[in-house]
Amino acid sequence: MALWIEKYRPKNFDEVIGQRESVDKLKAMLKKGDIQHMILSGPPGVGKTTCAVVLAVSLFGDKWTQNFMELNASDDRKLSVIQGKVKEFARSRPIDAPFKIILLDEGDSLTQEAQQALRRMMEEYSSTCRFVFSVNYQSNIIEPLQSRCAILRFQPLSKEDVFKFIDWIADSEELTLDNSAKDALEYVSKGDLRALTNLLQSLSNVSKRITGEMVYENAGTIDKGKIKSGLDAAVKGDYIKARKIFEELIGTGVNMKELLSEIFDVVISDEDVIDRRVRSYVVEKLAETDYRIIEGATPYIQFQAFLAFLSTLKH
Ligand SMILES: Nc1ncnc2c1ncn2[C@@H]1O[C@H](COP(=O)(O)OP(=O)(O)OP(=O)(O)O)[C@@H](O)[C@H]1O
Numbered sequence: 220m221a222l223w224i225e226k227y228r229p230k231n232f233d234e235v236i237g238q239r240e241s242v243d244k245l246k247a248m249l250k251k252g253d254i255q256h257m258i259l260s261g262p263p264g265v266g267k268t269t270c271a272v273v274l275a276v277s278l279f280g281d282k283w284t285q286n287f288m289e290l291n292a293s294d295d296r297k298l299s300v301i302q303g304k305v306k307e308f309a310r311s312r313p314i315d316a317p318f319k320i321i322l323l324d325e326g327d328s329l330t331q332e333a334q335q336a337l338r339r340m341m342e343e344y345s346s347t348c349r350f351v352f353s354v355n356y357q358s359n360i361i362e363p364l365q366s367r368c369a370i371l372r373f374q375p376l377s378k379e380d381v382f383k384f385i386d387w388i389a390d391s392e393e394l395t396l397d398n399s400a401k402d403a404l405e406y407v408s409k410g411d412l413r414a415l416t417n418l419l420q421s422l423s424n425v426s427k428r429i430t431g432e433m434v435y436e437n438a439g440t441i442d443k444g445k446i447k448s449g450l451d452a453a454v455k456g457d458y459i460k461a462r463k464i465f466e467e468l469i470g471t472g473v474n475m476k477e478l479l480s481e482i483f484d485v486v487i488s489d490e491d492v493i494d495r496r497v498r499s500y501v502v503e504k505l506a507e508t509d510y511r512i513i514e515g516a517t518p519y520i521q522f523q524a525f526l527a528f529l530s531t532l533k534h
């Protein structure tokens with residue numbers, strides 16, 4: 220069964236929903252036949268990787284796979300990889316093209332050393348290679364890299380755009396969705412079209428008629444394994460990794476209050492994750508976060524503050 224996130228990935232710039240400003244800049248580069256080093260910055264699932272791939276395909280045609288390399292977060296991000304695989308690709312001659320493109324997807328997770336090495340490579344090989352970083356937070360890229368790149372900001376998609384995307388899939392998959400279902404999808408996915416598409420595909424296996432209730436029910440199931448690995452990363456001081464794991468969870472439409480109570484379960488029942496000596500602090504902080512959310516503070520920010528607290532426990 221084909222994954223809808225691939226099936227409905229835009230094949231050209233005109234199929235990209237929203238992101239007019241960034242798309243216009245990319246189109247202008249395409250017209251000139253030359254591109255700058257770039258940072259594509261923005262929240263998950265709004266078209267950063269998609270646009271980088273569309274750019275490569277438009278520039279290189281059927282030679283695109285030979286002139287384009289993607290390094291994603293599942294690859295090793297250590298210095299040795301940058302100095303090996305990436306350098307090898309960057310210095311070798313482009314095939315029927317003026318330059319190659321290296322996409323460092325989820326560039327947030329590159330180590331400082333790796334970024335320093337890239338900084339030198341960007342200068343050394345600028346005649347044969349362009350570097351494109353895709354990041355959720357521009358601030359995770361070191362200053363000297365930022366200053367060498369054009370920054371393209373990808374915006375959270377508007378509700379209208381998200382609805383347009385839902386309609387597109389619903390039409391071609393012959394699904395029926397009422398307005399409450401669309402509202403629910405937009406709400407639980409927070410504008411992340413990848414999360415939204417995955418959720419819609421799994422719902423379509425249940426029924427061709429999709430209701431708001433179905434969306435919330437399906438989005439509510441929380442993966443305990445992920446919670447454990449997220450907490451584990453946080454208490455080991457790896458805030459970036461922890462944030463990534465929880466953002467993926469939240470992106471699947473997990474409700475924040477439910478998430479907190481699941482975390483509570485893990486904290487009090489699983490010694491492997493939270494050491495007994497710090498458990499009472501964590502529970503206290505969790506209770507505080509819960510209270511603030513009930514009082515009306517922004518759940519997302521409160522949750523980030525909780526994670527940040529966890530990742531300082533190590534010290
Ligand atoms: N602007 C968009 N227009 C149309 N489809 C989109 C758009 N943004 C995302 N999508 C859909 O969501 C999927 C994921 O998008 P993409 O991989 O480009 O996200 P991303 O911005 O790179 O996210 P991440 O930060 O998580 O890497 C695509 O396959 C596509 O189906």
Ligand SMILES: [Mg+2]
Nearest residue numbers: 267268324353
């Ligand atoms: Mg991406």
